[in-house]
Amino acid sequence: MFGPDFFERLSQRxxxxxxxxxxxQDQWSVLRRGAxxxxxxxxxxxxxxxxxVWTGIDxxxxxxxxxxxxxxxYETMVFVERLDPDGVLSEDDLLDCTEQFAxxxxxxxxxxAGHYRATAMVRDWLVNGRPEL
Structure with missing residues (x-):
């Protein structure tokens, strides 16, 4: 994802x-807020x-x-929940932002369609175990 031209592309997004x-960018900001x-x-x-999610940025x-x-x-991502055996993490802190799939x-x-494929893949992981990616 972060190839040698990533930051150049980012500046010209x-x-x-x-x-x-x-x-x-101004229209995008208004749309993003409205969405x-x-x-x-x-x-x-x-x-x-x-x-x-709709990112609106390519x-x-x-x-x-x-x-x-x-x-x-648009981007589909799968994240895993952090373990919280003591129940002390807030809902926002439960989500580990390390993507498992994108x-x-x-x-x-x-x-x-990608979202539905990803949910099917996650259900398979729960039954058969998550393979090393």
């Missing part, structure tokens, strides 16, 4: 609306959290202006 159309947390879907399965965009590039502006998507429909 493009912003996109929910349908993948280019917008300004709340921008969650498309989220599930808590066992001690895993599956979260799919971190995979090529540095040269490749007009054939499809922006990947996948990028171009559209809301693709993001929802």
């Amino acid at each position: 493009m912003y996109y609306d929910l349908d993948g159309n280019p917008i300004t 709340g947390s921008a969650h498309v879907a989220r599930d808590h399965i066992g001690f895993y959290h599956v979260s799919t 971190t995979t965009a090529p540095l040269d202006n490749d007009h054939g590039h499809t922006p990947l502006i 996948e990028l998507h171009a559209t809301r429909d693709a993001a929802l």
